[in-house]
Amino acid sequence: MHVVMLLYPGMTQLDLTGPFEVLVQFKELSLHLVAKNRDPVIDSGGLRLTPEVTFANCPKADILFVPGGPGQISLMEDAEVLAFLRRQAEGATYVTSVSTGSLILAAAGLLTGYRATCHWLSLNQLDFFGVVPVKERVVIDRNRMTGAGVTSGIDFALTLVAKLFGEERAKRAQLAMEYDPKPPFVGGSPETSAPALVESLRAATASFQKKREDVARRAAAALHAG
């Protein structure tokens, strides 16, 4: 099975590298990191990831995967990327994302009428595209599987391999990567964090989120018009 994983400038690398570490343990899966061209892609934190295939020579996806990150904003209006995702989603067994990657799928029209999730700061924006926002860590609706923010990618990928290969093999992958998480603090979601901390992070990201929302509204209008 071919897993096609999109790389793009300004992505959040852990959205992809978390799932990668789970999926790579399954010999049935061939992972393909794909980008417009083969130049190294620089993530939002400066990590360089190298694509192996381009849109032109990418195999047909059995699993299509889209990570999130600040670079997602421009991808919502990138006709070349959206057309590539639509082509790849046709006939795929699963169409998937982590974090704000779901907004890219949504802008391509690939989540219209589906339940899906997203990073908590941007979850409401799915609604612009006719997607039902769901505040859960991993959301499955028919063959769409979406994960919430960044680190949820590990939970997402373990859920995916359990669907594909059964629970026993998923648990084995979990044990191999010693995934028995013990965060040093209670928190990590708006529900488990102090309200003042949640508000502080909302305030600090407000102008960036406004930009993301403006582009999402425009991309949604283009999708509805298209």
Add this chain to the structure above:
Amino acid sequence: MHVVMLLYPGMTQLDLTGPFEVLVQFKELSLHLVAKNRDPVIDSGGLRLTPEVTFANCPKADILFVPGGPGQISLMEDAEVLAFLRRQAEGATYVTSVSTGSLILAAAGLLTGYRATCHWLSLNQLDFFGVVPVKERVVIDRNRMTGAGVTSGIDFALTLVAKLFGEERAKRAQLAMEYDPKPPFVGGSPETSAPALVESLRAATASFQKKREDVARRAAAALHAG
């Protein structure tokens, strides 16, 4: 503060990319991915990571970080790497690792007399080097901080930033990356997994672990003789 993160062929990328995502959120930290030369480094799963600096032009570490992975085996006997780590550890605020990265630090003599942890399959090998193996997810002993297998790197890095910048900012980073993990299955450690699954993974990795152990014993003998 300079964070020097070692890259090497056959490393496990998530050992590094998990902590990277936490640390990159702190503007006080400059992250430097370092390798012998600037060629892309291919991890155990085939992901290509690009170093930005080499041993020759790497800044002096305030935080030294070593990931694990199958490629760690040859590094335990790589005089150039061990000498680089010893130089970098001198005067560092923290000397750190995730997974079998601790065996590389141990081979450099940097954990002798310290408590430390490692991936559960290799934890016992620390003992060869005069290191006290501790079965915990994150172990701190004076300025040495080690994480257990692979995914423990996220817990390790949050613990580290809490030490450096306080709990409030660590919790904020945790919320930004939505780290409120919900593994789909109970498991992920030998203690929480079915004994049959643990034994099956031990059996499947036995010949590889034998090789790792043989090299660790030889590296330990060289350290004691040196």
